[in-house]
Amino acid sequence: MTDAALAFTGPKTVEIREADVGEPAAGELRVDTRASAISAGTELLVYRDQTPSDVPVDETLDALDGEFSYPLRYGYAASGVVDAVGADVDSDWIGRSVFGFVPHQTRFVAEPDDVVTLPAGTPPAVGALLPSVETATNLVLDAAPRLGERVVVFGAGVIGLCVTRLLASFPLSSLVVVDPVERRRGLAAAMGADRTERPETVDDAVGDADLALELSGQPDTLDDAIGAVGYDARIVVGSWYGAKRAPIDLGGRFHRDRIDLISSQVSTISPSLRGRWDRDRRFDEALGWLDRIDADELITHRIPFERAPEAYELLDSEATDAVQVILAYGES
Structure with missing residues (x-):
């Protein structure tokens, strides 16, 4: 053969x-x-x-x-x-x-x-x-969403949609997903997003979020994430930009508002979690979510x-x- x-x-x-x-x-x-x-x-x-x-x-x-x-x-x-x-x-x-x-x-x-x-x-x-669900699991572990938080997800590709489904299981105040493609916004709503927005409308529709996840794969979207969160907020960057570059405005409110940028990558687990989590536990959790995410959709x-x-x-x-x-x- x-x-x-x-x-x-x-x-x-x-x-x-x-x-x-x-x-x-x-x-x-x-x-x-x-x-x-x-x-x-x-x-x-x-x-x-x-x-x-x-x-x-x-x-x-x-x-x-x-x-x-x-x-x-x-x-x-x-x-x-x-x-x-x-x-x-x-x-x-x-x-x-x-x-x-x-x-x-x-x-x-x-x-x-x-x-x-x-x-x-x-x-x-x-x-x-399964790797997409595992990556989403890692992202949510790093994001550590809290009761009543306002959360915005940038990017409704496969990873963004899996993250949306996981976040929808938390008692958040609001969950907004931003993506330029109508089909993807529809899938985000089906995965549990409270609201979806196009990138050009996000400034008017999203502000003062507690947590943002940048999953678009586009480095300039990081500026949108900075603009969408409030004081002492967290931004989890799950995108890998490779050799792509874009100017990011870190000279304005980012500095004075004490916004945290958190890198999340599935090859490792955050040092703050390693006392109780290892790759086997994370993988088992992802495997359990595979059918609940309705991945076939x-x-x-x-x-x-x-x-x-x-x-x-x-x-x-x-x-x-x-x-x-x-x-x-x-x-x-």
Whole structure:
């Protein structure tokens, strides 16, 4: 059986290349991929050549090594079915639906401890959204929303929508989501936002918020977040801007109003939480929220793996209203 993997080979260029997966070693299992989720944040930075060249891809994931340079196999959200096991792995694994933090490819091998068994009945495409839910969980832990707070979320992509669903479970005074795309604002309302706004109306509609989360992926949106919060407020920055830059006004009320900027990134847990939280606990919490978030509603496009270049062209289009794009491998 010939396997294939997606490779970023240059700016705005992806290719499907042959991959030699082979049989699993004694302590490994092999997974037949059924779906993988494209990250419209980090993966578009790779696609557009907007990643810093001296930054490691991800030192916490064994499947992702090296630095951001072409050619690069990238991706971290694949789900499928175990189709073979090595001599030292229990045969009960065969047929089990699992998730792995691996790049986009038709099959992959991994050790049992490096995959996650998905709850029974979880569609592969929904299982592939698990990293987004985990990231949202980390963001909410870092944001630490409090009773009666006024909260505004900038960006209603997949991460922003998952964050909105989690925040909607808190007894907040108000939850506002800001995004330029009508379809995304509609999804934000369905996820529990009290109100949605376009970026051009946010100054009039949102002010004196206690907490803002900047999840748009656009560095200039940080200025909007600063303008939307009040004295002694918190802004959690979950976006990774890569090589993108924008002038941010830190010379005005930001300084005198004692506004906190908090960086949140899923590879680590805040030092203030590490006494009680570790990655396993956070991941278990995210897994429990996977079905409650109604993740299937976030999937707007399913594109066959062999047509992957079309998926990136779609996400790169300024006119797109795509939210989550899934690469489908056979049954998904």
